[in-house]
Amino acid sequence: MLRRMSKSSVSRLVPKVPSVPGASRRAAYSASTKRALIDVAEQLFTDHGYAAASLDQIVAGAQVTKGALYHHFSGKQALFEAVFERVESDASKAVKKALKGHRDDPWEKALAGLRAFLEVVQEPRYRRIVIQEGPAVLGYERYREQEERSTFANVLDIVKSVLTAGDWELDEAMQQTFARIFFGAMSSAGEAVSSSDDPIAAAVRVETAIGFILSGFQVLVENDVTLPNAFHEDDSATS
Amino acid sequence: MLRRMSKSSVSRLVPKVPSVPGASRRAAYSASTKRALIDVAEQLFTDHGYAAASLDQIVAGAQVTKGALYHHFSGKQALFEAVFERVESDASKAVKKALKGHRDDPWEKALAGLRAFLEVVQEPRYRRIVIQEGPAVLGYERYREQEERSTFANVLDIVKSVLTAGDWELDEAMQQTFARIFFGAMSSAGEAVSSSDDPIAAAVRVETAIGFILSGFQVLVENDVTLPNAFHEDDSATS
């Protein structure tokens, strides 16, 4: 029973060795198995969800054993986190790419970002891994840390562009608040789009609605309407 | 070893028997244990999350055995769903209560609903069970069905009030879209509020931001600006 790497080395590892030429062969093999684990895990997590995807299935799909998995990851949750980061990273890149070339008109930039996000959110892996399972598996704290430096950063960027369009002086906290609101709006809208019977029509409706909201914003900005800072003073009129 | 109902019947069931006078004693006992299970499950799900809360802990807390649990519920998920429904129902009632007496001014109604929701969303049980774990445990489909007839219904009600304030003719789908967007915005904002270092200040910021967005709406409505229906016709200007 000593035919250890008979199948795996031939059918999976060998074709992917020249990924990083500078590194040693062992490191290349190691990186390859790690990628294979993440690949298979992403697929199974997307298809069946976190709880229903067993580690046995994952390691079988990657043609390794649990020993390999626990060598690369501290546990199932860490593996999920690796998958999560990659999906998030890809999504963030896609949105960021769509944002290029809109440095001049922040409103166009916002709409471009919205369209890109509505595309991303229709990917099953993003829906399942990031939106649906992310908060529960990672816990809201870690979930938020991850979002903070990827998709949410994009939204914050857009929001800042739009807000500064009217020469506004808003503190960081208030900008974050606006970004949170729009981020939540887009996530929810995105979910509605992707789970709709007619995603295209739903996406159009979302664009229309958010476009309208942005129009209201624009009108206020152009008319130099400031934020109702009265809220900051006291709570005099609590019914 | 035949002291079966020695502890349970004395310490827990007896004091709650006269809950439903008309029903038989057996039914009263049964309802009492079911409630106890839901109570304990709600607590443990809130404190430790769905996965980390074991059925053994739950039945121990309710002073029953797994036989009782599986008599009342088909499984762990069904128990969670019962908890979910109650938490959602309570939240919905709280918001609905705050909405009363604002039939005249839809804008005030919206703000009142917002404030009530921001209160609700700070309850740990709502955060954990509905927002954080709900989508993952129930699956997005069932999650949405539940929301549809409770909290989301409230938001839809508010949105319709606001939209019809300007004598608008919007189809149901478009109203639903607006409601989805605001619902997502409020959920996300609520999460930000409840996980903030200073929830009160965060709540004020959210109120300010959403109030501002509503102001933009109001301006558009009062100036008879219609929705950009051009989106519905074609996609002529896709960059």
Place this chain on the structure above:
DNA sequence: GGCACTCACATACTGAAGGTACGTACTCAG
């Protein structure tokens, strides 16, 4: 008022799945 019947549980067990301890072949520096 006795009696069968059923409901509302309790008890004991099973299988699956995440995690761990330890062994081993292969690689690479020297």
Place this chain on the structure above:
DNA sequence: CTGAGTACGTACCTTCAGTATGTGAGTGCC
């Protein structure tokens, strides 16, 4: 060439959701 460490594989343990089955207290019926 050789010792050391890496990158796994193997076997086992533990926890936990779910199941099969038993049983006594209520309840309807006569």
